[in-house]
Amino acid sequence: MTDKRNTQLDVVDSVQGEKPALKRTKHIDLGRMRKGFSVKPLALGVASVILSGCGGEKEDATIYTSLEDCKQDFPDAVERCEAAYQTAVDEAMRTSPRFSSEYDCEHEFGPNQCQYVNNSSGSFFMPFMAGYMVSSLLSTNRYYSQPLYTSYSYNSPFRSRWITADGYVFDGDIRKRKYRVNKDVYKPKPTVNRTMKRGGFGSSVRAKSSWGSSSRKGGWGG
Template structure:
């Protein structure tokens, strides 16, 4: 009888340990992110325990601007661009980026930027990255330059995102210039088919 009690205790103890290990393994380790419509809004909404937040906001915005200039979605007409991002939310490159450079295509304005923490918030080793976000046609969701959903509102509480959403694509590969035909074929901005088909050149006719 005593031996049976010892065996039962061992089994219960082992099960509890296994459950604890399982829960630890299932802990959501995805990076946290927040979206802001401006650097000022970012500075006013520091997450709890954030390290050197003002500098992080500034640096993340600079990163977002660089990506925006190089990787913002491109369309062959204003009509096609606004159909994907909303009326009044597109323009020629020199207007959208403020760089003064021209181009035979149209781009959406950067509506804000996503700041994500790739490490542990509150640590002196924390490092935040920034990516530009663009409006969907409905204005109810925001997406990264490569069409991955970033969120639905600015200055909200930090939320978990897949690591792929925080990763900036290669800046050396400009996106394809999309036409009305190619947008229809790929499903439009933000669709999985559009995300998987991005590379340099022009699509459709």
């Protein structure tokens, strides 16, 4: 069992200042995670996709680096910004890649980028959510929200890039803020019930990397 120790969430290279520390626990406190996000907004990135309304194959996307940025863009929809974040947290718990050891997880996502979870579905390590994607936030029907991840590991093919739970990578690095995304990015992700070994997630990313290489290939960003 891995020692319980204080860890730090890395932020994008362009952000200066002290990095906030988190304590790894056996159980994930979603309320505490939400509070931590609002107090230390730069610990997470937020990718917010606003539908263009044209019904095309691609949708406009803007990436935020804090929950507060979402609230500033949608001051009359603060509760929806918060609800979209909570939805992403729940989805991360359901769809995030899982690993049997912290070593295997950190090999993929970088030092201190993984948390230990022990719940009804078992015990495992999973990466911290690095952001969340929202579409149709102001829709009268429904909006969509899902988690995003990144890696700080030199072993990773998606180092410093946005990636979905099922291994699709956005082009450019995490400093990029404008995208045109394929509608397929909104498709529900499968529930993850099994752990994978070191290198397994990276291998799946490499197999799908062409999706994010250019808009002509139907990728996630252009």
